[in-house]
Amino acid sequence: MKKRVLSLLMAFALCLGLSVTAGAGDAANGGQTENSVVEVVSNDAETYYDNLADALNEAPSGETVTLLADVSCTGVDVRGKTITIKMNGKTITNDGSLGADSSTTLKIEGSGSISSAIYVYSSGKLDLSGWTDGTIDFVSLQDEA
Secondary structure, three states, X not given: OHHHHXXXXXXXXXXXXXXXXXXXXXXXXXXXXXXXXXXXXEOOEEEEEOOHHHHHHHOOOOOEEEEOOOEEEOOEEEOOOEEEXXXXXXXXXXXXXXXXXXXXXXXXXXEOEEEEEEEEEOOOEEEEEEEEEOOEEEEEEEOOO
16 A cells, blocks of 8 residues: 555656646747747747847748747848748847848738848848838848948
């Protein structure tokens, strides 16, 4: 009887430990934390980021970066891929600029505002066809930087 009770207690403790670990957010491993501001879903796996720059740099080409909160950043360039930013009613405040190089397509979707300049270099593309509402401070078409 003692063995059975001890076995049940150990099994309960093990299950409790696994459920707490599985539910905990760990930004270093892509889990959601209270600081997560951006989500990227790639191959049905969700990865959360505490800043926009990391999300844009690490997201594979063709993926959508969804804002979960208003974000602030300093100078973010998207290079060599197609990325969609789903604004989700949020604001990007950038102390630098949001840039798209000549081999990049940057798509902005949904409602939300971008409080910075967007620089599109040479043959880079800015697609605003899915953007529904909000403001963008400034868009500039530039020669390659």
